Amino acid sequence: MPALKSCFILGVLATIVNAAVHELIVGTFVSKALYTLAFDDEDNSLELIANISTPVPSSWISLSHDKKHLYGTDYIYVGADHNRTIPPVYVGYTIHNSSSITLDKSLSGVRPCNGSSIYIIPSPNPPHAVYGADYWGTPGCGCVMSVDASGALSEVIQDFEYLNDSGVHGMSFSPGSQVLYSADTLGNYLWTHAIDPTTGRLGEVLGMAEGPSPKAHPRHVVTHPSGKAIYAVMEGSSEVAWYTVDSTTNVPTMQEPMYSLLPSGTNGFSYWGDTLALSASAKYLWATTRAKNDGVPGYIAVYELNCDGTIVKEKFLKETTTSGGVANALQPAEFSDRYAALTDNEIGFVEIWEMRGDGSDADVIARIDLADQGNARYASGCCANAVWLN
Incomplete structure (x- = not known):
C-alpha cells in the first residue's frame, strides 16, 4: 500500500509543479538545422529562440541523462532501396545553452550494416552508452557508441544485426538498463537484448515477441518505471x-486488450501509428497515429495507468490538427503531466497540448510554424521530434 500511495502523490504533484518558461529542441527531416523554442506556461506563448545550423538533418534527437549533450541521426531517406551501401551515421552535440549547440563528433557504423540512421537513444544509467538503429538496410542493424567523461560521443564499440528484413524504429531500456527493447517495424518483432552493465554492449537475445498480427509492425516502445510493463x-x-x-x-x-488509435469504423489502411510516451509521473500514456494523406487529421490519445503499469482505461481519443505528415511525434513535458509537445511535417509546426486536470481531454494551447524547404518526400523540412530541455 505505501508504494501505491507514493505513486498517486507523485501523479498529483506532477500536475501542479511549473516554472514559467521551458525550452525545447526540435529536429528536422530535410533542413540542416536544430530549432530551439521557449514555451511560457503562464501566458501559453511559444516562441523561436534560435535556428541553429547543423551539418546534417536529424529525424530523431535525444538528450543525455544530464541534458548537456544532444544525440541525433544523420538522416537520409532511402525508401524502397534496400541495397544502400553507406553505413549509418550518428551525430553528437554539446549544448552550451538554448542558443548555442555545437557539433562534437560524427560516428559511422560498419559494413555490412548499410541503412540510414533512424533512431538514437542514450542509456540513463552508467556507462551511459548510446544506441542507434538504422533503416532500409540489409541486414537491419544497430550500433552501440561509448561516450567520454563529459558525455560526448566517443567511439563505436559494437555493431549488431537483427534480421535481414528487420528495420528497428524505436528502443527503450528496462529501468536499470539491464536490457534493451527494440521495436522492429519491418520485421514485425519486439526484441529483448541483454546489456553488459560494464561496457554497455549488447549480449544475448533474450526474446523475440512477434507483432500482435502479421501486419502490426511495432514502431516505438516505452518502459514503465516500475519495470513491470512496456508499451x-x-x-x-x-x-x-x-x-x-x-x-x-x-x-x-x-x-489484452489492445487499444485502437482510430475511432470505430475508420479505415485503418489510411493511417500509420507513430509515437507513444509516458507523462512526467507515468500516470498517463500518450500516443499518436498519422494519416497517410495530407488534409486528413491524425489522432492523439491518452490512457490512464496504474502504478504497476497496467492500462486502466482510455481517457480520450481526438483528431490532431493535420495528418502530421510523417511526424505527429509527441513528447510529454517533464515538469507536468498536463503538457505535451506535438510536431507536424505536413505544414511544419510545433504545438503544445494541455490536458485537463482529470485527464478527460486535451487541447492545443500554443503553436509555432517552422515551415521550411522540403523535398519530394517531405512537404516541409521540419519538424521531426522535439525534446524538452527543462
Whole structure:
C-alpha cells in the first residue's frame, strides 16, 4: 500500500509543479538545422529562440541523462532501396545553452550494416552508452557508441544485426538498463537484448515477441518505471499494445486488450501509428497515429495507468490538427503531466497540448510554424521530434 500511495502523490504533484518558461529542441527531416523554442506556461506563448545550423538533418534527437549533450541521426531517406551501401551515421552535440549547440563528433557504423540512421537513444544509467538503429538496410542493424567523461560521443564499440528484413524504429531500456527493447517495424518483432552493465554492449537475445498480427509492425516502445510493463505503438494497425514483463528474465508478454488509435469504423489502411510516451509521473500514456494523406487529421490519445503499469482505461481519443505528415511525434513535458509537445511535417509546426486536470481531454494551447524547404518526400523540412530541455 505505501508504494501505491507514493505513486498517486507523485501523479498529483506532477500536475501542479511549473516554472514559467521551458525550452525545447526540435529536429528536422530535410533542413540542416536544430530549432530551439521557449514555451511560457503562464501566458501559453511559444516562441523561436534560435535556428541553429547543423551539418546534417536529424529525424530523431535525444538528450543525455544530464541534458548537456544532444544525440541525433544523420538522416537520409532511402525508401524502397534496400541495397544502400553507406553505413549509418550518428551525430553528437554539446549544448552550451538554448542558443548555442555545437557539433562534437560524427560516428559511422560498419559494413555490412548499410541503412540510414533512424533512431538514437542514450542509456540513463552508467556507462551511459548510446544506441542507434538504422533503416532500409540489409541486414537491419544497430550500433552501440561509448561516450567520454563529459558525455560526448566517443567511439563505436559494437555493431549488431537483427534480421535481414528487420528495420528497428524505436528502443527503450528496462529501468536499470539491464536490457534493451527494440521495436522492429519491418520485421514485425519486439526484441529483448541483454546489456553488459560494464561496457554497455549488447549480449544475448533474450526474446523475440512477434507483432500482435502479421501486419502490426511495432514502431516505438516505452518502459514503465516500475519495470513491470512496456508499451508499443503499432505502425501497421494504429494500435497500442501493452506487455507485462517477467521480473526474472525481463522478457515481455503481450496482454489484452489492445487499444485502437482510430475511432470505430475508420479505415485503418489510411493511417500509420507513430509515437507513444509516458507523462512526467507515468500516470498517463500518450500516443499518436498519422494519416497517410495530407488534409486528413491524425489522432492523439491518452490512457490512464496504474502504478504497476497496467492500462486502466482510455481517457480520450481526438483528431490532431493535420495528418502530421510523417511526424505527429509527441513528447510529454517533464515538469507536468498536463503538457505535451506535438510536431507536424505536413505544414511544419510545433504545438503544445494541455490536458485537463482529470485527464478527460486535451487541447492545443500554443503553436509555432517552422515551415521550411522540403523535398519530394517531405512537404516541409521540419519538424521531426522535439525534446524538452527543462
